Amino acid sequence: MLETPSLADPFPSQCDGQGKGPNPPVRPAAGPEVEQPAPTDPAQVTPETPLAALNLSWRERDLPEHARTKHVHRLHPYLGKFIPQLVEVFLRKYFAPGQTVLDPFAGSGTTLVQANELGVHAIGYDVSAFNVLLCRAKLARYDLDRVRREVLDILEKVSRPDDGREAGRDVTAPGFEHSAAGYLRRWFHPRALRQLLTYRRLIETEGYAYGDLLKIILSRAARSARLVAHFELDFPKHPQRGPYWCHKHARMCAPTTDALKFLRRYSTDTLERVAAYARVRTGAWAAVYHADSRRTAFPPVDGVITSPPYVGLIDYHAQHAYAYYLLGLEERRGDEIGSPNGGAGQPARERYQREIAQVFEHALAAMPSGGRLIVVAADRARLYPAIAARLGVEQEAILHRDVSRRTGRRAQAFGESIFIWRKP
Numbered sequence: 001m002l003e004t005p006s007l008a009d010p011f012p013s014q015c016d017g018q019g020k021g022p023n024p025p026v027r028p029a030a031g032p033e034v035e036q037p038a039p040t041d042p043a044q045v046t047p048e049t050p051l052a053a054l055n056l057s058w059r060e061r062d063l064p065e066h067a068r069t070k071h072v073h074r075l076h077p078y079l080g081k082f083i084p085q086l087v088e089v090f091l092r093k094y095f096a097p098g099q100t101v102l103d104p105f106a107g108s109g110t111t112l113v114q115a116n117e118l119g120v121h122a123i124g125y126d127v128s129a130f131n132v133l134l135c136r137a138k139l140a141r142y143d144l145d146r147v148r149r150e151v152l153d154i155l156e157k158v159s160r161p162d163d164g165r166e167a168g169r170d171v172t173a174p175g176f177e178h179s180a181a182g183y184l185r186r187w188f189h190p191r192a193l194r195q196l197l198t199y200r201r202l203i204e205t206e207g208y209a210y211g212d213l214l215k216i217i218l219s220r221a222a223r224s225a226r227l228v229a230h231f232e233l234d235f236p237k238h239p240q241r242g243p244y245w246c247h248k249h250a251r252m253c254a255p256t257t258d259a260l261k262f263l264r265r266y267s268t269d270t271l272e273r274v275a276a277y278a279r280v281r282t283g284a285w286a287a288v289y290h291a292d293s294r295r296t297a298f299p300p301v302d303g304v305i306t307s308p309p310y311v312g313l314i315d316y317h318a319q320h321a322y323a324y325y326l327l328g329l330e331e332r333r334g335d336e337i338g339s340p341n342g343g344a345g346q347p348a349r350e351r352y353q354r355e356i357a358q359v360f361e362h363a364l365a366a367m368p369s370g371g372r373l374i375v376v377a378a379d380r381a382r383l384y385p386a387i388a389a390r391l392g393v394e395q396e397a398i399l400h401r402d403v404s405r406r407t408g409r410r411a412q413a414f415g416e417s418i419f420i421w422r423k424p
C-alpha cells in the first residue's frame, strides 16, 4: 500500500531545485586553499580537461533554472534528480560518441537523456515502474506530427461535456485495487477524478501509438489536481478540502475541482518539450528496464554515471503514489534500496552499503578495465569510502560541489560529492 510520503528528513541527496531541506555543512576540499576556477561551462569540457580545472559549484546565475530543466528534463516533476549539466561534464570527459553508459539507478533518466544528446548509447534500470515509464516517454523517438495529433485528439475527447455520469473507469470496478479507489477518492475532487479517469480510459481504448507520453501528461495533471495546498505538492500530509492561506502565493487559495485545465496546460508544454529534444537528440540508442539492480547482470558497457538512492531519505514509489493508483502500475516498493521504511540507523546504513556494493559489483563486471564508475551522492554519513574499499576500485578523485541557489520560492544549500572510481 502506498502512502503519501512523510519524511523525517526531506532533504534530497541530489536536487534540481524542486527539493527543500536543512543546510548540512559542505565538506571542504582536502589540501591548502586554492583559488577556485571559474564555473565550468559543460560544453567546453573535453577528455583532456584536468579534473582540477573543474568548478561544478554553479550558482543560479551560472546555470539558471530554465537550463537545468531544458527540454524533456522537465516532462514531469521528480524529486531527487541530478542536473543534466553535471552528467554532461563527465560524459564529455570520459565517454566518446558510440560508447555506452549505464545508469543502474536511472530515476527520471537524466543520464540517459543527456547521453543521447552527445551520441553516447545508454542503458538504464530502475525498480520504480513510474520512473521507467517516465524515462521511456522521454527517450522515445516521436513522429512529431502524429504525437501532436494524438495529444490534441485525446484532449478534445476528454473536454467534451459529459452528462454528469462517471464517464471514466469506475474506481470500484474490478481491476482497481480497493486501496486505489480509497486513495483516489480521498485525494481528488469527484469532478477532477472523473476527468482524469476519462483520460485514462481513452488511452486504453483509442489505440494511440504514444500511450506512454499520454500517461505522463495524465500523471502530471493528476499531481497538480490533487486536493493539496499549493505549498505542499511534494509531501502532502492530508487532503486540503476547503480554502486556505497559501504561503506560496501569499493569498487565500482553494483546492482545485478541475483537472482539465492541467491536462490542457501540460499537453502544450509536453509537445514543446518533445519537439525541443527532437532538435538536439542523436541517433544513439537508449534502453530502460524495470528491474532490481541488485539482481541484474548488466550487458557490456563502457562505464557508469549514476546517483544512487540515499539511505532513509526518499520513498521513490510514494513520491508518485497518485500515478501508481491512477495508472495501475506495478509496485515494487520492497525492492527499493535505502527506503525510509527501513529507517536510517546503523543497521540500515550497513545494509545500504552492502546493497549498493552489490549493484556496483555487477556494473564493474560489465565494464572494461580502466572504465569509470562515477557516483554522485550527498554522502553526509560517509558511507561511500567503505563501499569503494569493498569494491576494490581505484579512486581517481572525489570532487565536491556546493549547491546553493534560490529558485524564487525556495532557497537551498548543500554539498554533494562526485566519486570517480576506475576499474583496475
Ligand SMILES: C[S@@+](CC[C@H](N)C(=O)[O-])C[C@H]1O[C@@H](n2cnc3c(N)ncnc32)[C@H](O)[C@@H]1O
Residues within 6 Å of the ligand: 014, 078, 080, 081, 082, 083, 104, 105, 106, 107, 108, 109, 110, 111, 125, 126, 127, 128, 131, 291, 292, 293, 294, 306, 307, 308, 309, 310, 316, 335, 336, 337, 338
Ligand atoms: C537518486 S534517484 C536517481 C535519480 C536520477 N539520477 C535522475 O536524475 O533522475 C535513485 C533511483 O534509484 C532507484 N532504485 C532504488 N532501489 C533500486 C533498486 N534496487 N534497483 C534499481 N533501482 C533502484 C529509485 O527508484 C530511484 O529512481
